[in-house]
Amino acid sequence: MKKLLSIRIILFLAVAQASCEYNYEEETVDGGVNNCDIEVSYKDYIRPLINNNCMPCHNGDxxxxxxxxxxxxxxxxxxxxxxxxxxxxxxxxKSGSLTNEQIASIGCWVDQGALNN
Ligand code: HEC
Structure with a gap:
């Protein structure tokens, strides 16, 4: 009986860990997404990305x-x-490249309607 319980605990921990990893893959380290089911924020993600990667040239000056x-x-x-x-x-x-995650996140944001969110 005791052994069965510990097997259950191990199984529970394994499932819990697997679901954490799953979330990790959907939301990337820098806050972007790999999966367009997750809403991408203009204010928190797209705006800073553009400021950091596009502004030297796209600043209207x-x-x-x-x-x-x-x-x-x-x-x-x-x-x-x-x-x-x-x-x-x-x-x-033009100055370099974005990561795959950044490119995917821009695509998701556009597909989600390019919201001011
Ligand atoms: C080093 C300068 C530079 C950087 C950095 C840069 N761009 Fe550009 N971009 C240009 C220039 C110059 C043009 C116009 C000439 C051309 O299309 O090549 C342009 C054109 C564009 C166009 C119009 C293309 C078309 O076919 O009319 C878009 C959209 C664009 N850039 C988006 C971006 C985005 C988004 C970023 C950041 C992720 C970015 N650019 C970063 C210099 C830059």
């Missing part, structure tokens, strides 16, 4: 006249599909 201005939500929302496309194809950012 005229030094890159053909780079669309991405300083505001409306500026990003207006060309959301294009933002998804150029990051997915790794055409942007």
């Amino acid at each position: 005229g030094s890159e006249p053909f780079a669309p201005d991405l300083r505001t939500f409306n500026g990003v929302k207006g060309i959301a599909e294009l933002v998804k496309e150029v990051t997915l194809s790794r055409r942007m950012p």
Whole structure:
């Protein structure tokens, strides 16, 4: 009887741990997602990502006249599909590359309607 109980405890712990790992895979370390069932936040995730990776060129200061201005939500929302496309194809950012998770998270945010959330 005692042995059966300890087997149950081990099984319980194994299942608990597996479900933690499952969550970990869906939400990436930097707060993005691999799974579009999870809502991506513009304020908490997309905005900081753009600030860190796109601003040197997409800041509307005229030094890159053909780079669309991405300083505001409306500026990003207006060309959301294009933002998804150029990051997915790794055409942007010109200065380097985003991680797979960052690219997936941008795609999810656009597919979820490019919300100001
Ligand atoms: C080193 C400068 C630089 C960085 C960094 C950069 N871009 Fe660009 N981007 C440009 C320039 C210059 C253009 C216009 C010329 C072109 O399309 O190549 C452009 C064009 C674009 C376009 C319009 C493409 C089209 O076909 O009209 C989009 C959308 C875009 N960038 C998104 C982004 C996003 C999103 C990021 C950040 C993840 C980013 N860019 C980072 C320089 C940059």
